[in-house]
Amino acid sequence: MNSNTFRMPVRRTAAATVAALTVGPALLAAPAAHATGDEGRATAVVLRTGLDVSLLGKAVHVPLRTSLNEVKAPETETETALTVKVQGAEGGEPIDILAADVATSKATVDEKKAEGYVNIVKAQVHVPGIPLLSLIEVEKVTSKALCEVGERPVAESNVLGHVTVFGKKTTLSTGGRTQVTVPEIGQVTLDLSRTSTTSRTAAATALELTVEVDPLKLGVAAVNGTVTLAEATCETPKGTAPTEKPTEKPTGKPTERPTQKPSEQPTQQPSVKPSDAGGIKTNNGGTTPTENLAETGGSSTTPYIAAGAIALVVAGGGALALTRSRARSRG
Structure with missing residues (x-):
């Protein structure tokens, strides 16, 4: 059995609350540093209250924020009672x-699925100031949120048997909203079987009660807020999905493009241009003679012809000098 005490707010309590809010996020953020983001998530809670209790005279408001069997995967709780004290x-x-x-x-997670599940049997819920009448009585309530890899998330909630609100048997609208008004007490609005799903998440709430009552008894002037029964949520694990997409892309596009473009351009363009420009002018059809021909302007016999020409010039010059020397000697 869970038990909590709720006191009137004072400055010291407020300061402690602020300190808790300041430290809390840092403590909660620490495990996230080791998370890979691939794991799924699941939560479940039997009951959660978000009530504001106004004491007689409405000079003091006491927040009543509590829950029973609120778990996160992997965890299971089976407590059957929740008791609080409101100062x-x-x-x-x-x-x-x-x-x-x-x-x-119960909340569970593995590589293939995440699941949150709640089961409540023969439950009574009370609010401060009205001890003799139950806010609500239910016979059986269940909620389930299931997120499996490769499947669409599923959210289900069921309220079986009769439901009583402040002693009045109530017929609930299927998947809708029902309002119950009780004279001299107040009214309660019930949302039945609220579910929602996305591509990777699911959430199911069997009953959500919006409470607006004025007991005017036992020191309680009014109670306002919400009470949630049987809530479950889940988020699909990423599983093998991240490894499938990367393996498809590298084996498809990267292998097609590099093998086509590099092989076509280098093999075609160099083989066509050298054969057109210089292959016809040379006998060997190669690219190197074409380059030498462009640089020298002659063939391979050019050095020999040049050497013969130089020899003739030298010989002619020697003969001319000999003839002139003989003419001078005669004269």
């Missing part, structure tokens, strides 16, 4: 917020 209400005596024969919440 200034009902003489400071314990208030049984929830009592049930069965109250199970």
Whole structure:
């Protein structure tokens, strides 16, 4: 059995709350540093309250924020009762917020799926200031959120048997909203079987009650807020999905493009241009003679012709000099 005490807010309490809010995110953020983002998530809770209790005279408001069997995967809880104390209400005596024969919440996660599940059997829920009447009584309530790899997430909620609100048997609208008004007490709005899904997440809530009551008894002037019964959520693990896409892309596009473009351009362009420009002018058809011909302007016999010409010039010059010397000697 869970038990909590809720006191009137004072400055010291407020300061402690601020400190808790300051430290809390840092503590919660620490495990995230080791998370890979591939794992799924799942949560489940039997009951959660978000109530504001106004004491007589409405000079003091006491927030009633509590839950029973609220778990995150991998975790399971089976507590069947939740008792709280609200200072200034009902003489400071314990208030049984929830009592049930069965109250199970379970959250599991593995590589293939994430699942949140809640099962409640024969439960009674109370609010401060109205001890003799239950806010709601249910016979059986279940919620399930299932997220499997490769499948569409599923969210389901069921409310089986009769439902009683402040002693009045109530017929609930299937998948809709029902409002119950009780004279001298107030009204309760019930949202039945609320579910939602996305491509990777699912959430299911069997009952969500919006409470607006004015007991005017036992030190309680008014109680306003929400009470949630049987809530489950999940997020699909990434599983093998990240490894499938990267293996498809590298084996498809990268192998096609590099093998076509590099092989076509280098093999075709160099073989066509050298044969057109210089292959016809040379006998060997190669690219190197074409380059030498462009640089020298002659063939391979050019050095020999040049050497013969030089020899003739030298010989002619020698003969001319000999003739002139003989003419001078005669004269």
